[in-house]
Amino acid sequence: MMNEKLLVVKDLSVIYKTDEAIVHAVNKINFDIGRKETIGLVGETGAGKTTTALAIMQLLPERTGRITEGEILFKGENLLKKSKNEMRMIRGERMSMIFQDPMTSLNPIVTVGDQIRESLDIHNHDKKNKIELEARVDELLKLVGIQPRRKSEYPHQFSGGMKQRVVIAMALACNPELLIADEPTTALDVTIQAQVLALMAELKEQLGTSMIMITHDLGVVAQTCDKVAIMYAGEIVEQGTARDIFEGEKHHPYTLGLFGSIPDLEVETRRLNPIDGLMPDPTDLPPGCKFHPRCKSCMEICKHKQPEPHSFGNHIIVCHLYAKEV
Amino acid sequence: MNMNSITEITTTPIKKKYKKKSRFGEIWKRMKKNRIAMLGLAIFSVIVLCTVFADMIVPYSVALEQNIGDRLQPPSAAHWFGTDAYGRDIFARVIHGTRNSLVMGIGAVVVGISLGGVFGAAAGYYGGIVDTLIMRVMDTIMCIPFMLLALAIVAALGPGLVNVLIALMLSMVPYYTRVIRSAILTVTGQDFIEAAKACGTPDRYIILKHILPNAIGPVIVQATMSVGTMIIWAAAMSFLGMGIQPPTPEWGSMLSEGKDYMLSSPHLVIFPGMAIVLTALSINLLGDGLRDALDPRLKD
Amino acid sequence: MEPLIKTIDLKKYFKVNGGLLHAVDGVNIEIKKGRTLGVVGESGCGKSTLGRLVIRLLEATSGEVLFEGNDILKCNRQEMKKIRPKMQIIFQDPFSSLNPRMSVFELIAEPLVMNHVYKSRREMTEKILSLMDTVGLAERFVNTYPHEMDGGRRQRVGIARALALSPKFIVCDEPVSALDVSIQAQILNLLMDLQEEMKLTYMFITHDLSVVKHISNEIAVMYLGQCIERAESTELFKNPMHPYTKALLSAIPVPRLTGNQNKKIIRGEVSDPINPKPGCRFASRCDYCKDHCLGQDIPLKDQGNEHFVACRIYQ
Numbered sequence: 001m002m003n004e005k006l007l008v009v010k011d012l013s014v015i016y017k018t019d020e021a022i023v024h025a026v027n028k029i030n031f032d033i034g035r036k037e038t039i040g041l042v043g044e045t046g047a048g049k050t051t052t053a054l055a056i057m058q059l060l061p062e063r064t065g066r067i068t069e070g071e072i073l074f075k076g077e078n079l080l081k082k083s084k085n086e087m088r089m090i091r092g093e094r095m096s097m098i099f100q101d102p103m104t105s106l107n108p109i110v111t112v113g114d115q116i117r118e119s120l121d122i123h124n125h126d127k128k129n130k131i132e133l134e135a136r137v138d139e140l141l142k143l144v145g146i147q148p149r150r151k152s153e154y155p156h157q158f159s160g161g162m163k164q165r166v167v168i169a170m171a172l173a174c175n176p177e178l179l180i181a182d183e184p185t186t187a188l189d190v191t192i193q194a195q196v197l198a199l200m201a202e203l204k205e206q207l208g209t210s211m212i213m214i215t216h217d218l219g220v221v222a223q224t225c226d227k228v229a230i231m232y233a234g235e236i237v238e239q240g241t242a243r244d245i246f247e248g249e250k251h252h253p254y255t256l257g258l259f260g261s262i263p264d265l266e267v268e269t270r271r272l273n274p275i276d277g278l279m280p281d282p283t284d285l286p287p288g289c290k291f292h293p294r295c296k297s298c299m300e301i302c303k304h305k306q307p308e309p310h311s312f313g314n315h316i317i318v319c320h321l322y323a324k325e326v
Numbered sequence: 327m328n329m330n331s332i333t334e335i336t337t338t339p340i341k342k343k344y345k346k347k348s349r350f351g352e353i354w355k356r357m358k359k360n361r362i363a364m365l366g367l368a369i370f371s372v373i374v375l376c377t378v379f380a381d382m383i384v385p386y387s388v389a390l391e392q393n394i395g396d397r398l399q400p401p402s403a404a405h406w407f408g409t410d411a412y413g414r415d416i417f418a419r420v421i422h423g424t425r426n427s428l429v430m431g432i433g434a435v436v437v438g439i440s441l442g443g444v445f446g447a448a449a450g451y452y453g454g455i456v457d458t459l460i461m462r463v464m465d466t467i468m469c470i471p472f473m474l475l476a477l478a479i480v481a482a483l484g485p486g487l488v489n490v491l492i493a494l495m496l497s498m499v500p501y502y503t504r505v506i507r508s509a510i511l512t513v514t515g516q517d518f519i520e521a522a523k524a525c526g527t528p529d530r531y532i533i534l535k536h537i538l539p540n541a542i543g544p545v546i547v548q549a550t551m552s553v554g555t556m557i558i559w560a561a562a563m564s565f566l567g568m569g570i571q572p573p574t575p576e577w578g579s580m581l582s583e584g585k586d587y588m589l590s591s592p593h594l595v596i597f598p599g600m601a602i603v604l605t606a607l608s609i610n611l612l613g614d615g616l617r618d619a620l621d622p623r624l625k626d
Numbered sequence: 627m628e629p630l631i632k633t634i635d636l637k638k639y640f641k642v643n644g645g646l647l648h649a650v651d652g653v654n655i656e657i658k659k660g661r662t663l664g665v666v667g668e669s670g671c672g673k674s675t676l677g678r679l680v681i682r683l684l685e686a687t688s689g690e691v692l693f694e695g696n697d698i699l700k701c702n703r704q705e706m707k708k709i710r711p712k713m714q715i716i717f718q719d720p721f722s723s724l725n726p727r728m729s730v731f732e733l734i735a736e737p738l739v740m741n742h743v744y745k746s747r748r749e750m751t752e753k754i755l756s757l758m759d760t761v762g763l764a765e766r767f768v769n770t771y772p773h774e775m776d777g778g779r780r781q782r783v784g785i786a787r788a789l790a791l792s793p794k795f796i797v798c799d800e801p802v803s804a805l806d807v808s809i810q811a812q813i814l815n816l817l818m819d820l821q822e823e824m825k826l827t828y829m830f831i832t833h834d835l836s837v838v839k840h841i842s843n844e845i846a847v848m849y850l851g852q853c854i855e856r857a858e859s860t861e862l863f864k865n866p867m868h869p870y871t872k873a874l875l876s877a878i879p880v881p882r883l884t885g886n887q888n889k890k891i892i893r894g895e896v897s898d899p900i901n902p903k904p905g906c907r908f909a910s911r912c913d914y915c916k917d918h919c920l921g922q923d924i925p926l927k928d929q930g931n932e933h934f935v936a937c938r939i940y941q
């Protein structure tokens with residue numbers, strides 16, 4: 001059945017054309033999301049997470065970003081074939097996105113309350129009057145832990161985390177079918193984060209919202225996601241259910257590296273163990289497996305042959321280590 | 327970390343390779359890539375040249391010289407753009423009208439932006455009561471339709487180039503105040519302003535190097551768009567008989583005089599009309615290109 | 627040892643619509659030379675405000691900030707100009723803390739140029755390249771603009787800027803919370819290496835408890851503008867006392883599927899920071915709240931081995 005999945009991303013590739021070079025930000029990625037499902041997109045900075053999200057929303061920077069191949073099917077319809085106006089409707093009504101950079105997604109010259117009300121107003125189908133809208137603004141603010149009386153303040157009077165919560169409140173206001181949250185809780189402490197994540201989970205239960213949760217916090221992933229996709233240099237190198245990723249036996253070496261670099265509260269160490277080296281330059285990706293220059297298990301074949309995806313049920317690992325076992 | 331040894335080895339070759347490009351060089355490079363902006367620049371340069379060398383192209387006396395026998399001639403070798411109802415050469419009048427129109431358009435915008443800049447910057451910086459006061463006054467002025475306000479001012483001061491200029495400029499101030507205030511507020515809220523303060527950058531540098539370059543984009547666009555608008559409004563005022571008085575050549579008054587003959591001799595309105603459109607268009611294109619070239623984020 | 631930085635009853639009130647917002651309300655902290663104080667607390671509790679107050683990016687409402695024994699709040703412009711280079715800040719948001727119109731070179735050059743550190747451009751270029759090397763930025767980034775770099779590299783530029791003037795004290799306002807774990811680890815390692823080499827003193831603001839435990843010698847927990855608990859870092863994690871600290875520690879999501887269930891979610895309304903009533907600010911959400919918690923402010927009290935806590939249970 002085509003329509004079982006809310007969103008299917010097929011062979012998506014995105015490039016940025018800059019003055020100097022072409023940045024291959026996303027290379028042939030595949031994933032899908034069912035209804036009420038949350039997929040976690042995890043990976044180092046520059047892995048192409050935000051780019052993937054922007055491609056789905058069709059909000060890539062107009063002059064530089066371009067989708068070079070692939071399909072994005074939302075309820076079976078290819079979003080890439082939609083006109084600008086249709087996309088605008090879909091963005092407003094059915095998909096919404098919490099941007100990575102909350103500080104710049106708020107308008108500095110409009111009060112916080114007015115901004116939330118405006119986003120409610122756009123989708124005001126049951127024609128609520130002004131008083132009802134104000135009440136809803138108060139309610140939303142309270143949900144994210146901000147006193148409603150502070151709605152008449154301007155964004156610069158809010159702390160970093162408070163701004164982030166306002167942005168979340170605005171995204172939730174429209175009750176979208178698909179919510180893309182790009183690092184939504186980076187500026188929040190754990191208690192408020194727990195509150196916000198609980199709020200999102202509630203939304204998912206009540207309204208059947210599907211979510212793409214972009215984050216680098218594996219704790220958050222463990223808490224919220226049904227599926228996880230690990231991205232590296234524009235590719236999904238490992239994908240599976242949360243159980244596969246957190247409790248499975250087999251992993252991509254990069255995934256192991258990611259888990260290794262979290263400071264563990266129970267163990268005393270002076271130094272953390274980040275993965276050695278840096279993400280390759282996306283204008284000049286290495287041949288073979290893109291992770292091979294940093295990989296501890298790198299073999300000869302990794303240096304020139306691109307690994308194939310190897311699946312173990314729904315658990316997919318793109319790595320030569322697993323070639324023999326299939 | 328071995329800071330010293332690293333520098334010794336690497337700096338010499340690197341400095342050549344990564345020589346800092348000059349700011350203007352970079353902006354110009356980006357601008358050059360933008361064909362449309364270059365077209366705008368070309369047209370605008372021609373227009374400016376026409377203003378500067380107007381007398382060499384065709385003497386001013388030709389623009390005023392009446393020749394009833396030659397009235398309403400269509401374009402010909404003798405009169406490239408034809409002649410008007412008094413037998414004056416339209417080509418000469420269009421060329422000599424350029425100066426008046428440009429002065430009004432650019433003058434109104436420059437002065438309007440300067441005044442609006444002062445008010446907008448004050449409102450944006452100091453906030454609080456200053457902000458409230460300035461913005462209330464501006465909001466009140468903005469309630470009056472632009473043309474009505476400008477006409478009222480000219481009516482009070484009397485017609486003439488300077489008065490039209492004053493009227494246009496004053497009516498633009500509230501718009502610029504708004505644009506500049508919001509541009510400045512957007513920038514001052516960002517962390518890099520604080521970061522600059524933390525490393526001891528004096529206020530004047532903060533304004534010059536951090537706030538202005540980042541706030542300038544929307545202002546440039548607004549400004550270039552309104553140069554065109556101002557020329558058209560100035561023309562409209564002349565058209566209504568409130569602007570520059572005949573026989574001084576000015577595009578708006580030429581349109582106004584030509585309107586009675588529009589059907590039989592369309593060239594009376596086509597040529598000054600085209601001059602207005604071309605000027606406005608070229609400045610718009612140029613402004614758009616300039617905004618993009620100033621912003622390193624918008625690379626092609 | 628004499629503390630490098632010390633605050634005495636530091637206060638910052640903001641005037642807002644409803645009255646006075648008590649962002650920082652009587653905070654006393656001290657940081658010894660070469661050590662790191664971690665500052666944690668709920669979003670909006672005044673951590674960033676405190677960080678900006680101690681390096682005088684914001685003017686305090688009242689109180690004192692002693693830097694090497696001198697009250698910097700009493701310094702005039704000239705004196706401030708001398709002290710400024712010794713105190714720097716690294717910001718949370720690598721997106722908005724770098725001017726998008728300046729290249730990496732210009733960004734790192736700014737503090738050097740503004741303080742007239744070098745006479746010749748050659749010397750300055752060398753310094754900039756060596757700073758880039760120190761923070762692990764390849765030289766090819768010299769002419770790139772912030773938007774062309776990822777968050778980790780941008781943060782490195784921010785660190786290079788902060789280091790340019792060889793400061794003694796750096797306020798790190800959540801420098802790693804916008805970064806992913808592996809880059810986070812690299813930046814934390816970098817900050818710790820720099821501390822060792824240059825004998826830096828840090829005030830490390832964060833909401834990430836695993837990070838703060840890793841990097842700090844001492845931790846101060848804030849709640850609605852006040853410091854409610856302060857202790858040696860290992861001691862605080864071993865023996866949290868204030869009910870808020872306990873809740874905070876239990877709320878840490880762990881990267882495992884199990885173990886996230888029995889977390890203590892704090893309930894109840896957050897107290898209002900605008901014209902707050904005297905008494906414990908956490909009272910409305912606290913399970914142990916009794917009458918004596920309200921009515922008057924509760925001072926920090928030493929519970930032995932330098933573990934301070936402001937809660938009626940321990941007084």
Ligand SMILES: Nc1ncnc2c1ncn2[C@@H]1O[C@H](COP(=O)(O)OP(=O)(O)OP(=O)(O)O)[C@@H](O)[C@H]1O
Binds near residue numbers: 776806
């Ligand atoms: N506008 C742009 N122009 C050129 N390159 C870009 C642009 N935006 C992103 N890139 C590049 O594309 C790659 C992917 O970037 P993206 O923002 O998608 O990463 P990310 O996974 O979201 O990282 P982060 O965790 O830092 O947000 C990076 O190498 C980045 O430098």
Ligand SMILES: Nc1ncnc2c1ncn2[C@@H]1O[C@H](COP(=O)(O)OP(=O)(O)OP(=O)(O)O)[C@@H](O)[C@H]1O
Binds near residue numbers: 641670671674676
């Ligand atoms: N310029 C200002 N005007 C008015 N109120 C302000 C201003 N700056 C901060 N505040 C308020 O002061 C309080 C503390 O803010 P601060 O930014 O210090 O919080 P924080 O602890 O850093 O939070 P976060 O973890 O979310 O960054 C907040 O309630 C905030 O709204």
Ligand code: SF4
Binds near residue numbers: 302
């Ligand atoms: S394919 Fe090879 S280099 Fe790539 S992750 Fe697997 S083992 Fe490492």
Ligand SMILES: [Mg+2]
Binds near residue numbers: 050051182
């Ligand atoms: Mg991103």
Ligand SMILES: [Mg+2]
Binds near residue numbers: 673674675
């Ligand atoms: Mg903060």
